[in-house]
Every structure is written in C-alpha cells, then in structure tokens.
Amino acid sequence: xxxxxxxxxxxxxxxxxxxxxxxxxxxxxxxxxxxxxxxxxxxxxxxxxxxxxxxxxxxxxxxxxxxxxxxxxxxxxxxxxxxxxxxxxxxxxxxxxxxxxxxxxxxxxxx
Numbered sequence: 001x002x003x004x005x006x007x008x009x010x011x012x013x014x015x016x017x018x019x020x021x022x023x024x025x026x027x028x029x030x031x032x033x034x035x036x037x038x039x040x041x042x043x044x045x046x047x048x049x050x051x052x053x054x055x056x057x058x059x060x061x062x063x064x065x066x067x068x069x070x071x072x073x074x075x076x077x078x079x080x081x082x083x084x085x086x087x088x089x090x091x092x093x094x095x096x097x098x099x100x101x102x103x104x105x106x107x108x109x110x111x
Contacts, residue, residue, distance in 0.1 A: 008060035011053060026053050029061045037063040044075040049093030064093050 005013070007029060014022040033051035041048040049064040065078060067088055074086035 006056075006060070008053065008056050011061075012056045029053060033061050033063055037065070040077075041065065041068075044077060046072070046075065046078070047090070066091050 011022065011025055011029060014025060030051045030053060037048040037051050040046070045068055047066050047068050049066075051061065051063040053061045066086070067073075067090055070090055071088050073088070078086070
C-alpha cells in the first residue's frame with residue numbers, strides 16, 4: 001500500500017513542513033487553476049473570481065463561479081459541483097489570497 005496524495009494535499013504537506021518552495025508550488029497550482037477558470041468562464045459565459053488555495057479542509061485550490069448577468073441560471077456543466085451554491089445575482093469576489101501561515105494545519109492531535 002502507499003499514500004496517494006492529491007496536489008492540494010501535497011501542497012498542504014509542503015506548507016506544514018515549512019518548505020521554502022511551498023509558495024512557489026502554490027503559485028503554480030493557482031496559475032493552472034486560473035487558466036482553467038478562464039477557459040470555463042469564457043466557454044460557459046459566466047464570471048469567475050480568483051483561484052486560490054484554501055487548504056484541504058475547505059475546498060483546496062478553488063475558484064468561485066457565478067453569473068455574468070443577473071438572473072442567469074447555472075450552466076448544466078457546473079450544476080453537479082457545490083450544489084445549491086449558485087446565486088443569480090452578479091457578485092464581486094475578493095482578490096486576495098489567504099497567507100500561507102494561516103493554511104498550516106495542526107496534525108498533532110491537540111485540540
């Protein structure tokens with residue numbers, strides 16, 4: 001048997017062990033996610049916010065999507081994801097990424 005880690009899990013390990021390259025890898029993942037979000041938003045005529053790593057306990061590396069115009073229904077391609085989280089109002093999202101030290105996890109078992 002072996003541990004199978006997703007890209008987000010590997011990034012979280014790098015953050016937890018305070019790797020000096022964690023920020024570099026985070027930027028790489030977020031760049032790829034941003035390019036994917038651009039493609040999805042253009043193809044589906046929707047808007048998207050900043051792609052950012054939120055930690056594995058939350059959504060990992062993610063991007064918010066929303067309507068490009070008021071009243072626009074959720075495109076079928078996005079419907080299965082984060083169900084019920086489509087607002088038909090046009091919204092503006094934060095453009096700031098959470099700092100790496102806030103994303104560090106406590107795996108010591110202490111509460």
